[in-house]
Every structure is written in C-alpha cells, then in structure tokens.
Amino acid sequence: MEMDQSGDDGLLSPLLKRIFENRNVADPAQLKYPLARLLPPDSLKNVELATELLIHALGNQQRILVIGDYDTDGATATVLAMLCLRAMGAGNIDYLVPNRFDFGYGLSPEIAEVALAKRPDLVITVDNGISSVDGVRLLKKNGVSVIITDHHLAGPTLPDADAIVNPNQPGCNFPGKALAGVGVMFYLLLSLRAKLKSIQWFEQRNLAAPNLAAYLDLVALGTVADVVPLDYNNQILVARGLARIRAGRCRAGILALMETGGKHYSDMVSSDLGFVVAPRLNAAGRLEDISIGIECLLTDERVKARQYAQMLNEINFERRAIEHEMQSQAMETVGQIVSLRSLSEKAQNQCLQGFCLYQPGWHQGITGLVASRIKDKTDQPVIAFAENLDKNLTGSARSIPGLHIKDILESIAIENPGLMIRFGGHAMAAGLTIRCGDLDVFKSAFHSRVARHFASAGAVSMIHTDGALAENEITLANAEQLRQAAPWGQGFPSPLFDGQFKVMNQKVVGRHHLKLTLASPEMGTSFTGIAFRVVESADSFPRLDLIHAVYQLDVNEFRGRRSLQLVIEYFYSIPAIPDTGHPEQAA
Numbered sequence: 001m002e003m004d005q006s007g008d009d010g011l012l013s014p015l016l017k018r019i020f021e022n023r024n025v026a027d028p029a030q031l032k033y034p035l036a037r038l039l040p041p042d043s044l045k046n047v048e049l050a051t052e053l054l055i056h057a058l059g060n061q062q063r064i065l066v067i068g069d070y071d072t073d074g075a076t077a078t079v080l081a082m083l084c085l086r087a088m089g090a091g092n093i094d095y096l097v098p099n100r101f102d103f104g105y106g107l108s109p110e111i112a113e114v115a116l117a118k119r120p121d122l123v124i125t126v127d128n129g130i131s132s133v134d135g136v137r138l139l140k141k142n143g144v145s146v147i148i149t150d151h152h153l154a155g156p157t158l159p160d161a162d163a164i165v166n167p168n169q170p171g172c173n174f175p176g177k178a179l180a181g182v183g184v185m186f187y188l189l190l191s192l193r194a195k196l197k198s199i200q201w202f203e204q205r206n207l208a209a210p211n212l213a214a215y216l217d218l219v220a221l222g223t224v225a226d227v228v229p230l231d232y233n234n235q236i237l238v239a240r241g242l243a244r245i246r247a248g249r250c251r252a253g254i255l256a257l258m259e260t261g262g263k264h265y266s267d268m269v270s271s272d273l274g275f276v277v278a279p280r281l282n283a284a285g286r287l288e289d290i291s292i293g294i295e296c297l298l299t300d301e302r303v304k305a306r307q308y309a310q311m312l313n314e315i316n317f318e319r320r321a322i323e324h325e326m327q328s329q330a331m332e333t334v335g336q337i338v339s340l341r342s343l344s345e346k347a348q349n350q351c352l353q354g355f356c357l358y359q360p361g362w363h364q365g366i367t368g369l370v371a372s373r374i375k376d377k378t379d380q381p382v383i384a385f386a387e388n389l390d391k392n393l394t395g396s397a398r399s400i401p402g403l404h405i406k407d408i409l410e411s412i413a414i415e416n417p418g419l420m421i422r423f424g425g426h427a428m429a430a431g432l433t434i435r436c437g438d439l440d441v442f443k444s445a446f447h448s449r450v451a452r453h454f455a456s457a458g459a460v461s462m463i464h465t466d467g468a469l470a471e472n473e474i475t476l477a478n479a480e481q482l483r484q485a486a487p488w489g490q491g492f493p494s495p496l497f498d499g500q501f502k503v504m505n506q507k508v509v510g511r512h513h514l515k516l517t518l519a520s521p522e523m524g525t526s527f528t529g530i531a532f533r534v535v536e537s538a539d540s541f542p543r544l545d546l547i548h549a550v551y552q553l554d555v556n557e558f559r560g561r562r563s564l565q566l567v568i569e570y571f572y573s574i575p576a577i578p579d580t581g582h583p584e585q586a587a
Contacts, residue, residue: 516529
C-alpha cells in the first residue's frame with residue numbers, strides 16, 4: 001500500500017508534511033509498510049510453548065476446538081485460526097463462539113461445558129481467555145489442553161492454561177502491546193509456520209506452506225474493527241491487508257459485505273472496514289449469533305458469501321432501529337445538552353463525572369453502541385446497562401483519551417469489594433456485570449472515581465485538529481490523497497481540520513443527517529458538507545447562518561461520479577453581526 005505521497009520535487013506535499021508532523025512522524029520510512037519490518041514473534045511470552053503444543057496436536061491429529069468472541073475481532077481471529085491450521089494439516093478442527101445472551105463473554109464454565117461435549121483434545125481461545133480462570137480449570141480437570149491467545153488486560157490471577165500468548169500479560173516483553181486479538185493469533189501462526197518449515201513438515205506431508213500474507217485481509221479487518229491503537233506494527237498489518245483487498249485478493253465474504261454497503265474493493269480505506277464491513281458482522285453478534293458472520297468469512301463460494309452478507313445486512317438494519325430508539329432514550333436521560341456538536345460546550349465542560357445509563361427493556365447487545373454514541377456527543381466516559389437473562393445488569397463502558405476505563409473499574413472494585421460480579425477490558429472499552437439492586441451504589445462510586453481522576457489530572461476536554469485549511473487546499477485532489485496516505489485509525493487519527501463557513505443552504509437527509517452547502521465567509525468557493533446523526537427532529541432543527549466546524553475532507557461517490565465532501569464532526573453556530581442594510585440577516 002505504499003502510495004506516492006510526494007509533490008513534484010519528490011518530497012511530501014506541504015499539507016501531508018504538516019499532518020504527519022502533527023502525528024510525530026519525522027522519518028519518511030515510517031510511511032512505508034513492508035512486511036519485513038513487522039516485529040518478530042520471538043519475544044512474545046510463551047509463543048514457543050504454544051507452538052510446540054500446536055505441533056503436537058497437528059502431529060497426532062488431535063481434535064482442536066477454537067473458542068472465539070462475538071465481535072469482529074473475535075470472528076476474524078476464529079476464521080484465521082480455522083483456515084490456517086487447516087492449511088497446516090489440522091484434519092479435525094471446529095469452532096465455538098458463545099452467544100452473548102446465553103453465556104456471556106469468554107471461556108466461562110458454562111461454555112466450557114458445551115466445549116467438553118465436542119470432546120476436544122486442545123482448546124485455543126482467540127480474543128478472550130485471559131480472565132477465564134474457572135473455565136480453564138474445568139477444561140483442564142477433564143484432560144483438555146488449553147492455549148489462550150488474547151490481548152485484553154490480565155486480572156490479578158491468570159488461568160492455569162498450558163500456554164498463554166498475550167502481549168499484555170505480566171512478564172511479556174513483546175513491544176507491540178496494541179495487537180488486536182486477531183493480531184495475536186496471526187503472530188502465533190507466524191511462529192508455527194516457521195517451526196513447521198524448519199522441521200520439513202510440509203515437504204513430508206506433501207503440503208504447500210501457506211502464505212500467511214494472504215490472510216492479512218482478515219487481520220486488517222479485525223484490527224481496525226477493535227479500535228486498537230495503530231502503532232507502526234499495526235499500521236503494517238492494516239496497510240498490507242488493505243492492499244490485498246484493493247487488489248480483490250481477499251475473502252469472498254469481505255467482498256460481499258462491501259457490496260452490501262455500496263463500496264467497491266478497489267477504493268477501500270481503513271475507515272470503510274470500521275464503518276461498512278465491521279458493523280454488519282457485529283450486528284449478528286449483537287442481536288443473534290456471530291456464527292453467521294464467521295461462516296460468511298469462512299466460505300470460498302461467492303454466491304454463498306453474498307447470501308450470508310445479505311442476512312447480515314438485514315440484521316444490521318434491525319440493529320440500527322433498536323440503537324436509534326435506545327440512543328434517543330439515553331440522550332433524554334443525559335438531558336439538558338442543547339447542542340450535540342458544540343465545541344464551546346466541550347471546552348467549558350471541566351467537571352467530568354461520566355454517565356451511567358439504564359432503562360428497562362434496553363437490548364443487551366446494543367449497549368456498547370449507545371455508550372459509544374453518548375461518549376462521542378458528551379466527550380465523557382459512559383457506561384450503558386441492560387438486564388441479562390440472570391436478572392443482573394450487564395454494562396458496556398466506553399472511555400475518552402486520558403481515562404483508562406479498566407483501571408477505573410479496578411479501583412472501584414478495590415474500594416467496593418463485591419460490588420461488581422465481574423469486569424474486564426482495556427483502556428478505552430470494558431464490560432462489567434452488577435446486581436440490579438446495586439445500580440445506584442455503582443453510579444455513585446463511578447461518578448466519584450471519574451471526578452477524582454480528572455480533578456487530579458487537571459484535565460480539560462478539547463478537540464485536537466490539524467488546523468485550518470486555505471480555500472485552495474479544500475479540494476477533491478487533497479481529499480483523495482488524504483484517504484490513501486496512510487492507514488488512519490485509533491492513535492493515528494484521520495486528518496481533522498477546522499474553520500468558519502457561511503451556510504448557504506441546509507436540508508435534513510435520511511431523517512437524522514444534515515446536508516449543507518458551505519462557503520467561506522468571504523463568499524468564495526462553495527462546498528458540500530454532511531453532519532451525520534445530529535438531527536433529532538427535522539421540524540425543530542434551527543436555521544444556521546455562520547458556523548465554526550471541525551471536519552474531514554472526504555470523497556463522495558454517487559452513480560460513478562466522485563466529488564468533494566466535508567464530513568463535519570462538530571460544529572457550533574456563530575451569532576450573526578447585525579447589518580442595518582439587511583435587517584432580515586440580523587441575529
């Protein structure tokens with residue numbers, strides 16, 4: 001995916017140079033993404049031990065069971081393990097993913113019982129397992145070997161697995177701490193293939209050694225979908241995976257999911273993985289069963305992949321409707337937020353306490369989305385709860401930069417023993433379960449702990465941009481260049497600009513989005529802008545005149561025609577200055 005990002009003089013264009021300097025990229029080599037620069041797997045703790053266990057399982061044709069997770073990272077990691085281990089000679093391999101409503105997250109004792117019914121010799125967890133002390137104990141008690149591959153933060157007690165491969169476990173010196181679950185599985189497979197090649201495994205069995213780069217489409221999708229920081233190592237994985245997708249050399253299921261989302265593979269960028277492909281896979285795990293998504297990614301048949309993709313698309317439509325209703329109710333609970341996209345309100349919001357939200361009847365599979373939306377709108381940490389089948393409350397937490405949500409939950413657990421039944425996660429997202437009767441106590445503890453954190457940190461909420469653009473820089477050519485200049489994502493954000501615009505025209509589209517015709521205050525060139533999900537009621541949305549906007553340069557494609565579009569992330573209205581010559585324009 002190395003792009004020509006230079007001007008006529010062979011150097012970075014001034015705009016790209018400024019953007020990359022803002023992201024602390026000083027060496028042009030950091031804008032190249034060869035696989036040769038991937039971190040080697042050797043320093044991953046226990047990777048050699050896990051490799052030997054897999055070689056033993058392959059050599060003895062043991063029954064292998066992959067236990068995954070019900071999100072896109074878990075689904076892609078499951079598919080990666082299934083496909084690659086089959087290619088390396090596994091003749092008896094299957095997968096199991098817990099339904100979130102029946103079993104909850106991870107290798108619980110309940111899902112371990114289901115696993116035992118399949119009579120596995122070896123269980124491999126992907127994107128889960130680091131906190132599954134009881135589930136692992138049950139498997140081991142019944143003679144099953146267990147390899148855990150995970151990336152979540154470890155608790156005080158590690159499970160007694162045969163091998164744990166997790167860059168975030170105590171004592172692991174692997175520098176790429178930001179690997180997603182699918183990335184950890186990919187690294188274990190790198191180690192396994194290297195060892196198998198060294199012992200002539202493939203020659204002896206007349207097998208072709210798999211090209212693991214051929215599976216980087218899955219790694220890229222899972223990495224972007226899980227919103228892990230895109231450090232340089234993850235950028236390589238995502239960039240090379242995107243290169244394969246753009247060439248059409250990817251899983252049939254990914255192609256089919258892009259088609260249902262109206263995207264062509266040749267123009268895919270990282271944000272399309274996160275906003276087009278991943279939501280359709282995640283919808284199955286949120287409302288039904290992620291196995292539909294896993295089967296979509298496993299199949300090599302285009303027709304079957306399209307059938308699965310259409311099923312996922314229909315589930316995603318249902319998810320959107322449920323999410324909108326819950327989000328509206330959540331905003332009522334938050335209350336008194338006049339402007340959902342107000343920069344000035346964010347700048348004044350110095351007393352951050354976070355929000356704990358719950359209403360009876362909320363859907364357990366959608367709380368994470370609601371928490372994320374409300375977090376984006378309020379710029380505060382949010383936990384959204386729903387009642388589970390055990391009549392407890394399961395919460396999904398989403399955080400903001402500067403507040404490590406898993407550490408916050410851990411400090412609450414220390415100060416309030418027994419308040420949480422279970423919890424886990426990482427810096428920006430976490431999950432927890434509490435008893436219904438403990439909601440008010442938990443709210444108080446959470447608000448207090450968040451307020452104390454920000455009081456001690458002296459934090460003030462703000463939005464960081466790449467500054468203003470000159471009018472002659474707001475062009476389709478620059479939008480095209482920025483889309484493809486790098487794999488943008490968490491920790492390496494897409495370029496964001498700010499400036500003032502005159503609103504020449506506005507209309508509500510798709511019920512909740514605002515389409516704008518914008519011009520510079522000097523009445524220069526006009527631009528098309530779109531602000532997503534800012535309209536609650538078309539009848540009550542105010543008429544805008546002059547706005548200060550934070551936006552991305554983007555490319556809109558309609559009926560084969562590509563045009564410039566400003567995607568407005570935040571804006572606030574600037575009061576008009578009265579003009580005696582034109583009283584109708586007065587504020």
